[in-house]
Amino acid sequence: MAQQKAVLTFDLQENTKKIKALFQGDATLIARYFENRADSSIQCCAFYTDSMVENKLFNEDVIQPIQQYPFGRRGAADFIDVIAKCITLSDSVDKTNEIDKLVQAIVYGDTVLMVSGCNEALILNTKGWLIRSIAEPxxxxxxxxxxxxxxxxxxxxxxxxxxxxxxxxxxxxxxxxxxxxxxxxxxxxxxxxxxxxxxxxxxxxxxxxxxxxxxxxxxxxxxxxxxxxxxxxxxxxxxxxxxxxxxxxxxxxxxxxxxxxxxxxxxxLFIEHFQSPDDYYLNYFFASIGRVLRLIGFFLSLSTPAIYVALVNFHQEIMPTPLLISVAKARQGVPLPTVFEAILMMTVFEILRETGIRMPNSIGQALSIVGAIVIGQSAVSARLVSAPMIIVVGITGITGLLNARIKGAVIIIRFILLILAAIIGLYGYMFGMMGLLLYLLNMSSFGVPVLSPLSTAKLQEQRDLFVRAPWWFMIRHPHFSDQPKERAKNGKRS
Structure with a gap:
């Protein structure tokens, strides 16, 4: 059996007690009592939450018109209708007798007005609280x-x-x-x-x-x-x-x-991680260069540590001889294996970056830069890590900043690729990249493959993929849109 809803009565004092009982212990609930100046028998009570109502609007649009209005010889039951239709200047007025709805209106910042002799109340839109100014994210x-x-x-x-x-x-x-x-x-x-x-x-x-x-x-x-x-x-x-x-x-x-x-x-879609609003406000040529750089940065951020560890540990024959000799000299006296070097320095870099984010802006960037330089130089001088590893981690960290929105996934995938490369070299790295590709191919977002439009094999939809084509070349909506019509006339000049 459905529970009966609590409703108002014709007794104003009893109604106000019900509302106050529900807000017991809440010091922000304001109960404002007032009466009509011409007829003191018309008693009113307005409930609202402190700091959520614009006081000037409340006084000028609610209290003053009710106090000054000549009600004449009307029945008490008509007062609410007269106030709603003829008196209050609020742009939104609702009427109800359900206490639950009145309570919900109060916590949302509206004003609830009760009148003596009426078993209904008005919900008036008098919201007005301070908000943060509009600024660029x-x-x-x-x-x-x-x-x-x-x-x-x-x-x-x-x-x-x-x-x-x-x-x-x-x-x-x-x-x-x-x-x-x-x-x-x-x-x-x-x-x-x-x-x-x-x-x-x-x-x-x-x-x-x-x-x-x-x-x-x-x-x-x-x-x-x-x-x-x-x-x-x-x-x-x-x-x-x-x-x-x-x-x-x-x-x-x-x-x-x-x-x-x-x-x-x-x-x-996955490609949205590499798109920027700048791509559509700049010339398509420069926008495409920026997007390609972000894609390259994503690849380098994922792959640089894994490829370096695989080359040093398993595939020295691929490296040019001068580079191999230079890396070997730099690693002399370093006690840690290459993979542990990479894990240690990448962890330190992520800690420094997270610290810089949490610190105030005035010192956060300086702390990250100075910390990275000091720790890197000290680690090389103490022979804890090699200088080439500092370069590898630096490239990894800087390229990772190009796609900050996907940094969490990049960190996890980077460590997985690094461990695979440390076990079986470049074969492990390639196995990991193939696994990542297969994983993405099987992912979807609300029924749409995340690798769309790459996976759709439709040339028209790939004109905003790796590069941003001119607007006159992108004339159709994406395949998951219900509107197959052209969104622009092809105005290409001959």
Whole structure:
């Protein structure tokens, strides 16, 4: 049998006691009592949460109009309707008698207005709290293009998205996540462009979300991802409105969450780790060079330690004689095997990088650079490691910074390749790379292969893969979009 919902009565004092009892111990709940100046029998009580209501708006749009309005000879039951239709200036007014809905409105920042003799209350939109100013995301800076980034306000973020997609096809569906936090979220997509199967699958996975809290989108990301134990993400994330708008135009779905500037996007392809907003704001020639450099950096960051260890330990005949002699001289007196050298120095480098991230910006970068120089020089002088290993680790670390968004997966794969190369040389390295390729080929994000469009064998969709083709050459939507129509007329000049 369903539990009966608690509702308001006609007694104002009893109603206020019920609300206060539910918020017992919460010092931020404000109960504001006032009455009509012409008729003192019209008693009112407004509940709201301190610092979540704009006081000027509350006083001018709610209290003052009610105090000054001549109600005349109306019944008590009509007061609520008169206030809702004729008095209050709030842009959003709802009426209910369910206490649960009133409590939820209060914690969301609305004002709940009760009137004596009425068994219903009004929910008024008087939200007004301080928010962080709009600034460019630190991790997604561009040389050219918009300087806006999302902040922690859901409504502000949705507004920034709406400014870029001024079309009725943009759909926004609100949802609530977390039984205790009641965090408001929003699913955004373009009707007619989005893959309906992806949208349905996302909604199905979100319906299974049953945590008591959702303080960040990572809570949702780990629930809806395709490979929860994989270091390679199948759910994208960004803090830039222009990036979200571009992904929606390609048929993807975006998931916003109040309280965080990060937005999730699905499906997420592996090539997106190497794409930057700069690629689409700069000339396609220079953008392509930058993307190729990021791809080369990814390969070097993964492979340099493993290839060096394999050559030194197993395949000296491949190395030029002068280089082999130089490496042999540098390793004289070093007590550690090459593989342990690499593991030690890579671990130290990652510790220094993590320390630099956690420290204040003013000293973080200096600490990382000075620490790396001092420790590297001291280790070589003490004959703990060889100078070539310092160079190898330096190349590995610097190239890894080109793709910071995938650094976690790179670190894990790098160590796996290093261990395989230390066991059976280049054969182990190649075996590891083939295993990585097969693993990626079997991965998907909401039914879309993560190696798309490479795995689709469609030339049109590979024009934004390793290089970025001119806009007049990219005239169709991705294959997972429900809109096969051309997105641009081919205006190529002869």
């Amino acid at each position: 630190e991790d997604e800076k561009v040389l050219r293009g918009p300087r806006e980034g999302f902040n922690e306000s859901l409504l502000v973020n949705l507004t920034m998205l709406r400014r870029r997609l001024r079309t009725t096809e943009l759909k926004m569906q609100y949802r609530v996540f977390g039984r205790r936090t009641q965090t408001q979220g929003c699913i955004c997509y373009l009707e007619g462009v989005v893959d309906k199967e992806v949208l349905a699958e996302l909604e199905n996975r979100l319906n299974k979300f049953s945590l008591d809290s959702a303080l960040d989108v990572n809570y949702l990301s780990e629930f809806i991802g395709d490979a929860p134990f994989s270091p390679i993400k199948t759910v994208g994330s960004t803090e830039r409105p222009d990036v979200v708008a571009a992904k929606l135009l390609e048929g993807r779905v975006a998931l916003f969450l109040d309280g965080t500037p990060v937005v999730l996007t699905v499906p997420h």
